[in-house]
Amino acid sequence: MTQTTTPAAAPAPPVAPAPDAAAAAAGLTVRRGRWIDGWDPEDAQQWRTVGRAVARRNLGLSVFAEFLGFAVWALWSIVVPRLPDAGFVLTVDQMFWLIAVPSLVGATLRIPYTFAVPVFGGRNWTVVSALLLLLPTGALVWAVQNPQLPFGALLAVAALAGVGGGNFASSMANISFFYPEREKGKALGLNAAGGNIGTAAVQLAVPLVVVAGAGLSLERAGLMFLPLAVLAAVLAWRFMDNLSNAKADPRAYGAAARATHTWIISFVYIGTFGSFIGFSGAFPTLLDAQFPEVTLTIAFLGALVGSVARPAGGALADRFGGARVTVVAFGVMALGTVGAILALRAQSFGLFFGSFLLLFLATGAGNGSVYRMIPAVFRFGASDDADRGRRAKAAAGCIGIAGAVGAVGGFLIPRGFAVSTSLTGSIQAALWVIVGLYAVMALTTWAVYQRRGSAFGAATI
CATH class of the missing domain: 1.20.1250.20 (MFS general substrate transporter like domains)
Structure with a gap:
């Protein structure tokens, strides 16, 4: 007598939990x-x-x-x-x-x-x-x-x-x-x-x-x-x-507004993010006015370089300190601006375009490094967990205030070009003023956050 056996059914694959079930298991309610x-x-x-x-x-x-x-x-x-x-x-x-x-x-x-x-x-x-x-x-x-x-x-x-x-x-x-x-x-x-x-x-x-x-x-x-x-x-x-x-937490903005460092950082951020927005806005018009034979399509490269450089600036700041990277960024920004002035005098499109790309590169890196500075500045000297919590909230408020103040640079730079053109017939005077401001901002950053004799001492900010 032949005995036949029915093969055992393969075990069913486990059923993945529904999204709501997975959320509930993780302590979430949707x-x-x-x-x-x-x-x-x-x-x-x-x-x-x-x-x-x-x-x-x-x-x-x-x-x-x-x-x-x-x-x-x-x-x-x-x-x-x-x-x-x-x-x-x-x-x-x-x-x-x-x-x-x-x-x-x-x-x-x-x-x-x-x-x-x-x-x-x-x-x-x-x-x-x-x-x-x-x-x-x-x-x-x-x-x-x-x-x-x-x-x-x-x-x-x-x-x-x-x-x-x-x-x-x-x-x-x-x-x-x-x-x-x-x-x-x-x-x-x-x-x-x-x-x-x-x-x-x-x-x-x-x-x-x-x-x-x-x-x-x-x-x-x-x-x-x-x-x-x-x-x-x-x-x-x-x-x-x-x-x-x-x-x-509106109190975070209140605490940040009362902190001197909020306004120092906001001033510095006008130089980095304000330059990025201001020059991005004005660059196509500058190209059209100074070099009308050049297609406007290439103007996008400036903003692209500045955007891509922002995460890189943050990464460099993580390694070397936000204040140090910011000071270097201002130096490169000043160099790019001077290059643009020389290009206008020589009517050299290649030098003008290259100088602006260098300027955009430095503004993007500076944006990332300034954002890295903010939490480092506010957590310095924290005494205990409660103090660290208060400082973290103030840092969050500083980020909001500095972001708003910094964006004002997008207004100041085009208006500076307009005034310079009206008074002198050229944007060169405005560019020289910007070079001077970069020098002041770099000196401020160094003196407050990097100088050995400052309140932050040898700390990496």
């Missing part, structure tokens, strides 16, 4: 509206099981939204040189006003945008801030098709682009809540660099888009961003999260 309760990136198990994936997803979408914000913020920098071709009759002073005002508005909006994240939720505010980009881009589409528009109205439309500058502050504040302290610097560096690249991208894309086909269609500079802003809002709504424990 509520309606993608609100997450119990978020603690310092909890090693939570971070390893679900936290890192959630943080990375939010970071990626935040970078995209911030990228668009920076692009819209810088939009007028590449539109202004083409306005005369579209029928607008503008003086040099008026053109520099159109470049400068978005930077001033963006700088002003940075503080309220920082507080918007804890009030509305990071995901919710990303949706709102992305949709707000429809306002400046839509207004630009209308304005550039009306050459008879009064200058005041044109200036008001340009000012609307400042909402894109506010996106940086809210994006950085939001991402800071998602990451543990040991990984926060890298995450914020990637977030900042991704946003800064938006400046380069718009200066590369717009000159190509507006001349595609027959004639000049300057309205396309705004039209190209309308679907992208909607896409950013939809992606944020669908895939980003709100953290219920992301709370703003």
Whole structure:
């Protein structure tokens, strides 16, 4: 008698827990509206099981939204040189006003945008801030098709682009809540660099888009961003999260505002980040005015170099100290500016362009090194854990204040060029003033944070 046996069924593969189940196992509760309760990136198990994936997803979408914000913020920098071709009759002073005002508005909006994240939720505010980009881009589409528009109205439309500058502050504040302290610097560096690249991208894309086909269609500079802003809002709504424990502490800003170092660092940051924004905005117009035979498409390289150099500056600061890297950055910035002056005298495009690329490289590295200095300055001399906690909050407030003050440089540099051109017929006088300011800022950084006899002694700041 033959006996047959039925093979045993293969064991079923383990079923991966549903996202909500995995979150619950990690101590998280996901509520309606993608609100997450119990978020603690310092909890090693939570971070390893679900936290890192959630943080990375939010970071990626935040970078995209911030990228668009920076692009819209810088939009007028590449539109202004083409306005005369579209029928607008503008003086040099008026053109520099159109470049400068978005930077001033963006700088002003940075503080309220920082507080918007804890009030509305990071995901919710990303949706709102992305949709707000429809306002400046839509207004630009209308304005550039009306050459008879009064200058005041044109200036008001340009000012609307400042909402894109506010996106940086809210994006950085939001991402800071998602990451543990040991990984926060890298995450914020990637977030900042991704946003800064938006400046380069718009200066590369717009000159190509507006001349595609027959004639000049300057309205396309705004039209190209309308679907992208909607896409950013939809992606944020669908895939980003709100953290219920992301709370703003107005006292941190109060403590930072009372600290002398906040204002010293803010002054220094005008020289690094303010130079990046200011020169990025003015560079296409400078190229068009000084070397009209050169295509404007290459102007994007300046902002690109500055953006890529920012994480590198932070890494160098981790190794050698933020103050030391910042002082060197100012030296290189001064060298690049002097090179630009000599290039203007010799009417050498190669020297002018190379000098500005060197200048942009140093501004990007300086941005990263100054951000590295802030926590080091505020934690120096902490006496106990409670004191360290207070100092960390003050450092966070300093980052917000310095970011807003530093962005004012984006207004000062174009206006300085306008005044210099009006009084002397050239931007060279303004460039010499900038060289002098770099020397003062480098000396200030060295004297306060690096000099052996300073309050910080031999500490690496």
